[in-house]
Amino acid sequence: MAEIRRRKEGEPVSDDPSSQSDRRSAADSSDHVDSEEEKSPEDKYVEELSKNLPQGTDKTPEILGQALKDLPDRWKNWVIRGIFTWIMICGFGLIIYGGPLALMITTLLVQVKCFHEIISIGYQVYRIHGLPWFRSLSWYFLLTSNYFFYGENLVDYFGVAINRVGYLKFLVTYHRFLSFAMYCVGFVWFVLSLVKKYYMKQFSLFAWTHVSLLIVVTQSYLIIQNIFEGLVWFIVPVSMIVCNDVMAYMFGFFFGKTPLIQLSPKKTWEGFIGGGFATIIFGFLISYFLCTYQYFVCPIEYSEELNSMTMACEPSPLFTKQSYSLALLGLKSTSIRMYPFVWHSLSLSLFSSIIGPFGGFFASGFKRAFKIKDFGDMIPGHGGIMDRFDCQFLMATFVNVYISSFIRMASPAKLLTQIFSLKPEQQVQIFDVLQENLKNRNLLNLNMN
Template identity: 40%
Template sequence: MRPKQQAQVTAADDTASEPEPEPKPVDRKAKLRSFRVRTISSVALIGGFIGVIWSGHVPLMFFILLLQFLVARELFRIAYVAEKSKRSLPLLRTQQWYFFFTAVFWLYLRFIKNNLLVEVTSDMTLARLFVWALKHHSLISYSLYMAGFVGFVLSLKKGLYLHQFAHYAWTHMIILITTVPTSFFVSNIFSGILWYVLPAFLIVANDICAYLAGFFFGRTPLIKLSPKKTWEGFIGGFVCTLVIAFYLSAYMSKYKWMTCPRKDLTVFKGLDCTPDDVFIPATYTLADVRDLLPPAAAEYVRLAADRLPLPPQVRAAAADFTFTVAPIQLHALSLAAFASIAAPFGGFFASGFKRAFHMKDFGDTIPGHGGVTDRFDCQIVMAVFAYSYYWSYISKPEVTLGDVLNAATKLNDHDQILLVGKMANLLAAEGLIPGSIVDALRQHLGNHFTWEVPDS
């Protein structure tokens, strides 16, 4: 063996025999500093969120739009880095934001159309401007999308096809997984602020509780996608979120500002309504609670209870056991369970996404937390569940003024005039309006109607 080769082998043997370096100990000061920064920013975020809630339904709607905008901006930046071409792509930013706001226009007006009708019909000029647009909202939205689609095709350049189509796909994926799900929160807001605030706060509560439990007690790793998550934090967050949900829902349900639906688009205007049964405390037995569950789950619980080897005295005591809660507190436990068990996978999904691009955070907008997407990932998952749960188990069929106006705008001109005349006749018969109004309508509308006009 040559001397040079022998030296290389010896060096390799020495390297192989050296023990692996031990992992560096955790910097306790850095960890505490991160904890302090994260705590301060969390308090500031919660305080700002409470301020927006106090301001009302419409500011909350624009707050959600702002969050969607910030999340989309962070993800568009990632898409730009992932698919960056040596040459600049024509109209890339313009196309991305055009499709984003087209999606917002289509989604938001679907949820607030009835509220907007209540507002615009009080002013003749606004009614003329908006009623046609509201009646043809879907067609207008699709026309806007097709205009963007045609613009994209016309912008295609030789040598850039792959990058342009990649960005087109990125844009639609980002809108699909962020803007579309979280827009369902807008519908929940106008059904009652509680139906947005409670699910959103439960995500925050679970994040904080899981972080604290993991910080002080965490030992067992939970998932490789997020190395800092531990089973102790996961379980601690679950238990604490259930407790918070039970009492927070009871507290929120005391205020009409939180529970009453908003039928218009006014800001800072008080609300008054008859509390829904879901917010009124009632006395229940264990069998009643079982009946509140979905049919399949209720049957499973019944079979499990029947097969438990319990003494007769215990069964009798369980049958006689009663407790008093508001139904919202029981529904809140379902929301809390989802927020603690399923919603965190939105965060794990985001962690995997960041690892794919070798990123620590989506941005640095929020000190100690990273980007807005880092704090909004679980909310995206929660939004659709909260919307579906509300309309499946909470909402009751009712006809609102906005619903009637929405239906009336779909009538032809003659039937709309006939509706006005018939309503005026009914109101005059009830003594709610003077008969002179009906006389004036007959004078202006001609012989379209045959009414028996009561004395004014």
């Protein structure tokens, strides 16, 4: 293209193959445009855009900046990142101490902040003047999607209690219809807000909003489901991602020499492998520790007797020690006692250390596309909330799929919710069938004895 431009401008063009080869090799060896004249309008626009977007890792509290001003930039970033890592870990511990409700509220707040950070970039990319409704529409779709997904969780786990309240029974029975009606309102609102001059930008933002909802809201819904299965299904995966991220950074900082992926030049094979081994060891230790406490392993259910949520239960076989026979080097087999969940944690740790980082690589590619370092500037040394949770959402999906595929059994609470939604004669029919089945089982047991 540069050669064609020079021909049009009347500049001499060398036909020497070696000079053409030099130009091609120079172009191939660089991933940026050398001169302002050769930059496309899109490149110039993105560069201008990046100046208005947050660069979170550059934001440091003034007091901390003064205390570390004599340190080299590399070590200064290491110290700041380490301080705020420990602050976040301690905060995470306090939230766990607060119980399931605190975790759910935190998940919702994190979801809203992540959505805000992604949408803010979209607003900057597709700047639209004089169209105030689009910002309102984005948050309306967030509200609608949360009403649907969180309503599904409430119906699944508290349907028995909600059905007993007259005015709430209507919301349970027609929850999906109401959710769809709310979405239709937003859809019609969007169509009516279209302005001829901004069609492309408006449809681009519409798609941007929906992809953001898919990434953020759907994943937070799955996180809530994991919490209801038992806090261990939330704490262990989240801790594994944190451990992998911290240890990969540590191994990469001190030993990293071999680049891992072009999207993240600072990521190294040494950090990737070291973080993986550390995560597997950490996963075994934390899983064994949590399995010893009923508070972490019991599913969260609604108790009709207590008229509230409860986490008291008889631990399932998954969280009860079992004997395993191990043959060591062909010698006599040795028996050990271990919680079955600890073996399942190996699958979680392998995913968090091998596939989990690709959530971060995906986020890195997204940020590079818009020439920004971070999604936000809320956490010094780390960036925005989305910068810390880009791997967590992918992990939440895996955990939910793993539970539904290999762990979960039929839930009596969900079955009761469906039964209570039936007509009285249908409920009587189910009662008669169950009663007959129990009689036959009792007779069978008596004959066997």
